[in-house]
Amino acid sequence: MDTTDTEGASPPSRGLHEGRPxxxxxxxLTRRLFQPRVWHExxxxxxxxxxxxxxxxxxxxxxxxxxxxxxxxxxxxxxxIANSAAVVIGAMLVAPLMTPILAVAAAxxxxxxxRLGVSVAVLLGGTLGAxxxxxxxxxxxxxxxxxxxLTPELLARTAPSLLDLGVAIAAGxxxxxxxxxxxxxxxxxxxxxxxxxxxxxxxxxxxxxxxxTSAAGGALLLFTTNLVAxxxxxxxxxxxxxxxxxxxxxxxxxxxxxxxxxxxTATVGVAVPLTLHTVxxxxxxxxxxxxxxxxxxxxxxxxxxxxxxxxxxxxxSVEVVVASSRAPVPAWRxxxxxxxxxxxxxxxxxxxxxxxRDEATAD
Amino acid sequence: xxxxxxxxxxxxxxxxxxxxxxxxxIRVFGNYRGADAxxxxxxxxxxxxATGIETDYVGTAxxxxxxxxxxxxxxxxxxxxxxxxxxxAEMARSGFLVPLDGDLAASVEAGYPDWAIDxxxxxxxxxxxWYRLSLKSLVWYPPEVFAAQGYxxxxxxxxxxxxxxxxKEDGFTRWxxxxxxxxxxxxVGTDWIEDLVLRLHGPDVYDAWxxxxxxxxxxxxxxxxxxxxxxxxxxxxxxxxxxxxxxxxALDAIDPMFTEPPGCLxxxxxSFQAAELPEDVTFGPDGDVDVFVLxxxxxxxxxxxxxxxxAAAFADSEEVRALMAxxxxxRSGDLWAARGGYNSPQVAFDRASYDGELERRVxxxxxxxxxxxxxxxxxxxxxxxxxxxxxxxxxxxxxxPLDGVLIQIxxxxxxxxx
Numbered sequence: 001m002d003t004t005d006t007e008g009a010s011p012p013s014r015g016l017h018e019g020r021p022x023x024x025x026x027x028x029l030t031r032r033l034f035q036p037r038v039w040h041e042x043x044x045x046x047x048x049x050x051x052x053x054x055x056x057x058x059x060x061x062x063x064x065x066x067x068x069x070x071x072x073x074x075x076x077x078x079x080x081i082a083n084s085a086a087v088v089i090g091a092m093l094v095a096p097l098m099t100p101i102l103a104v105a106a107a108x109x110x111x112x113x114x115r116l117g118v119s120v121a122v123l124l125g126g127t128l129g130a131x132x133x134x135x136x137x138x139x140x141x142x143x144x145x146x147x148x149x150l151t152p153e154l155l156a157r158t159a160p161s162l163l164d165l166g167v168a169i170a171a172g173x174x175x176x177x178x179x180x181x182x183x184x185x186x187x188x189x190x191x192x193x194x195x196x197x198x199x200x201x202x203x204x205x206x207x208x209x210x211x212x213t214s215a216a217g218g219a220l221l222l223f224t225t226n227l228v229a230x231x232x233x234x235x236x237x238x239x240x241x242x243x244x245x246x247x248x249x250x251x252x253x254x255x256x257x258x259x260x261x262x263x264x265t266a267t268v269g270v271a272v273p274l275t276l277h278t279v280x281x282x283x284x285x286x287x288x289x290x291x292x293x294x295x296x297x298x299x300x301x302x303x304x305x306x307x308x309x310x311x312x313x314x315x316x317s318v319e320v321v322v323a324s325s326r327a328p329v330p331a332w333r334x335x336x337x338x339x340x341x342x343x344x345x346x347x348x349x350x351x352x353x354x355x356x357r358d359e360a361t362a363d
Numbered sequence: 364x365x366x367x368x369x370x371x372x373x374x375x376x377x378x379x380x381x382x383x384x385x386x387x388x389i390r391v392f393g394n395y396r397g398a399d400a401x402x403x404x405x406x407x408x409x410x411x412x413a414t415g416i417e418t419d420y421v422g423t424a425x426x427x428x429x430x431x432x433x434x435x436x437x438x439x440x441x442x443x444x445x446x447x448x449x450x451x452a453e454m455a456r457s458g459f460l461v462p463l464d465g466d467l468a469a470s471v472e473a474g475y476p477d478w479a480i481d482x483x484x485x486x487x488x489x490x491x492x493w494y495r496l497s498l499k500s501l502v503w504y505p506p507e508v509f510a511a512q513g514y515x516x517x518x519x520x521x522x523x524x525x526x527x528x529x530x531k532e533d534g535f536t537r538w539x540x541x542x543x544x545x546x547x548x549x550x551v552g553t554d555w556i557e558d559l560v561l562r563l564h565g566p567d568v569y570d571a572w573x574x575x576x577x578x579x580x581x582x583x584x585x586x587x588x589x590x591x592x593x594x595x596x597x598x599x600x601x602x603x604x605x606x607x608x609x610x611x612x613a614l615d616a617i618d619p620m621f622t623e624p625p626g627c628l629x630x631x632x633x634s635f636q637a638a639e640l641p642e643d644v645t646f647g648p649d650g651d652v653d654v655f656v657l658x659x660x661x662x663x664x665x666x667x668x669x670x671x672x673x674a675a676a677f678a679d680s681e682e683v684r685a686l687m688a689x690x691x692x693x694r695s696g697d698l699w700a701a702r703g704g705y706n707s708p709q710v711a712f713d714r715a716s717y718d719g720e721l722e723r724r725v726x727x728x729x730x731x732x733x734x735x736x737x738x739x740x741x742x743x744x745x746x747x748x749x750x751x752x753x754x755x756x757x758x759x760x761x762x763x764p765l766d767g768v769l770i771q772i773x774x775x776x777x778x779x780x781x
Contacts, residue, residue, distance in 0.1 A: 315401075330432065332392075332423040339419075345404060347396065 039242055047179055047243065051103040052115055065126065068096040069198075073130040076202040077137035083151035088199050095198040097126055101227060102175055105234035108259035109244050111252025116259075127223070130198055134205020147212035157196075157203040158218035160225055161278040165271060168229030175230055176237025197226055221273060228266035235263060287311040291318055294337050299329040305353065317347040328352040387682050388417045392433070393444035393672060394426040398638045402699040409698065410689045416682045425546035427749035434459055441683050442690075444494055444672035447741040448482045449748050451675050455485040461676045462488045463687060471691050478735050479708040483673050491673035492691040495699075496708040498725045499668040499738060500558050501654040503539075503630040505620055520562065520660040530628055531599075538594060539620055539627035540601045541611030542756065547749070551613045552591070552756030553740040554668065555631060558657055559587035561666040566734045569666075573739035575747075579755075579773040580766075588765055596760065602627035608760050614639035621651060631657055633670065634725050638704040647720045654721070656728065666734035670741060671708065744776065751775030 053061035072095040079087030100123040107116035138145070145151065150158070200223040207216035238244060249256065288309040295304055299322060306321040318338065322328075328350070335348040395403045400422045407418045421440075423429045427447055433439055439459060445451040454460050463471065468489045472480060475493065483491030509516070512533060517523040527537045542551040561569050564583050571577045572584060579585075595601050601608055602619045618641055619626025630636070634654075637646060644651045659665040674690045676683050689695060693712065699705035700716040706725045717723045729735060740748040755772035759765065 330423065330425070330429050332421050332429060336419075336421050339421075345400065347400075 069126045069129045072198045073133035076199045077134045080153045083153045097197040105231045109238045111255035130201035131205040134202035135209045138206040138209035147210040157200045158215040160222035168226040169233045172230035172233030176234035180241040180243045225270045232263040298334045301326045315344045319349045321351045323353045323355045325355045390440045391420045391442045392440035396422045439677040441678040452485045455490045460490045461679045491675040493708045494674045496671040496706045497633045497635045499633040500657045506653045516655045536602045536627045538601045539616045539630035541616030544613045549753030549756040557739040562660045573742045579769045667732045670738040746778040747775035
């Protein structure tokens with residue numbers, strides 16, 4: 001941070017790596033991607049125009065934004081309920097949320113309090129609008145969706161992990177890069193797809209309507225992860241690429257630091273539950289491997305048809321459907337085998353399915 | 364049989380030698396699962412900390428069948444908690460159980476009421492200690508709905524009939540009833556029959572029936588089945604109808620009581636229902652659900668149907684004797700009583716341990732009752748009590764004619780080989 005500030009004191013025409021060829025083929029990828037370049041005032045204004053809508057542009061922007069929020073969430077919610085990945089991706093293509101998120105990042109790096117306030121308000125309004133739309137769609141959509149039986153597309157958005165944070169950080173870098181390198185082509189849709197901002201919000205709305213509060217919480221965590229990670233990494237790219245004039249940087253040094261600190265704190269804030277959840281997932285996966293091995297020992301003649309294994313701090317539970325052509329082995333023996341060398345009690349539920357094969361021929 | 368016995372003896376001997384090398388672990392087998400298992404494990408932990416003796420508890424949903432498998436496989440636990448005194452008796456007679464010795468037997472005889480001691484006694488010898496008592500003759504109901512509708516809690520059978528008639532006029536489904544319970548499906552139905560036999564004909568006929576002297580085909584027993592059919596099998600009487608009775612898990616059947624509007628208003632179910640109430644449902648006169656005793660048909664005092672788990676030892680060692688003494692001791696169960704879901708049959712049990720309204724009420728009811736009888740199906744030979752009686756109730760609900768069902772249940776007495 002200090003290094004950046006000191007170097008930034010030089011005129012914008014002399015960047016961090018002045019003297020080296022700007023796009024030398026031998027330069028590292030990072031350097032090639034984020035090397036500060038010479039910005040003309042026109043370019044900065046053009047980028048700002050993409051993000052901030054002021055004066056006569058404000059009302060048309062708001063109308064377009066609101067319309068796209070409602071439409072994209074409607075498409076996303078229907079796709080989630082119908083369990084159609086293609087429809088959900090379609091919704092992402094028209095989702096307008098990337099603009100206010102990048103605007104928040106741009107306002108933060110420029111220390112523009114008013115623009116920040118407006119962008120945050122737009123973002124918040126869009127967020128609430130999307131959740132409300134998801135709720136309404138879930139209310140009126142026909143079907144038999146219940147809180148205990150969400151579609152896989154919905155479930156996929158209720159349990160974010162550290163991987164999602166990684167995707168969001170990369171997507172934020174991409175968003176910032178595309179914005180500050182206009183000639184790289186307008187690939188914002190691709191970025192929006194990668195992080196999928198609207199589908200998690202639609203999932204929040206649907207889950208709330210169904211009364212699945214923990215699923216709603218998971219989806220909201222996924223959205224928040226995407227949000228803060230995009231803001232943080234977009235800020236980083238904007239600063240590194242020289243998008244922010246150096247005199248501005250010096251002027252708003254305190255605010256800039258505050259903004260960065262906030263974005264960083266928020267990212268760490270979401271990383272904590274994500275890490276805990278990831279640890280849970282990894283632990284469950286390890287437990288599941290143990291369980292599969294134990295089941296083979298417990299009933300060598302049985303074939304696992306379906307298996308759900310969870311392990312927590314105070315107990316573990318296993319639900320298994322076993323197909324077998326032989327007499328069932330009692331569940332308590334499996335429970336006993338699993339509880340052996342484990343500190344927590346293990347609850348086991350076994351469902352046996354009789355498998356019988358018969359063949360015949362006639363002439 | 365002698366071959367099996369020899370194998371069992373050999374297996375036991377083998378276990379003992381192995382166990383001598385490492386710390387002894389007492390293997391305890393029972394039917395507690397979920398919250399009950401957690402509470403029981405906490406009790407065992409108290410024992411382990413006091414004595415340094417480790418225990419391993421395993422609970423199964425199908426105790427009656429599994430304990431017999433284990434004996435057949437030559438793999439008995441060290442201690443088991445029998446929900447069926449009849450199976451305990453059968454195993455005691457076959458020589459698998461260890462009688463309780465002098466001091467322990469004397470303390471049980473001093474600390475428990477006769478009807479509790481009887482359940483652990485086989486041919487004059489004490490084998491078992493009644494560990495937990497559950498009260499079965501309870502009807503669960505929603506007090507708020509009763510208040511709103513102006514319903515009064517019935518204290519006689521006539522009042523109960525009047526109440527259920529009014530419920531029907533008001534458009535309610537009266538009874539919540541589910542019998543599904545894995546390998547034990549049907550026990551909820553047998554409980555109904557037992558409560559009805561006790562009320563229709565009194566304890567003497569009940570005792571003669573549960574001991575096999577009066578057959579299922581007797582007109583008096585048939586009358587109880589007919590009454591049950593009226594309550595449960597007529598269309599519209601039970602939430603979910605016959606299909607619901609057969610497919611809804613026993614302790615989930617009460618759930619529709621708490622929907623808006625309620626899907627049923629009365630659930631005849633044991634005190635152990637308390638541990639399996641839906642989340643956020645509160646118990647008590649001012650809560651979401653309360654209980655009254657299934658009213659008597661004659662006289663003012665209702666006979667009570669009780670059940671419970673009776674601890675008995677398969678192994679004879681210092682450690683096992685210590686555990687049996689702990690389970691029979693005056694402080695046994697007090698932690699569980701404080702958690703809720705436990706009542707002790709002991710005379711001297713510290714009633715202050717009961718933290719919950721339900722446990723205190725059950726305690727008062729049992730102490731003041733004139734007639735307490737153990738669940739009859741659990742007293743009959745396993746081939747009947749956990750065999751044809753359970754399956755017969757399923758057949759009856761599924762639509763089989765009553766006379767055939769009664770003959771079929773009675774035929775279980777002809778298959779009484781362990």
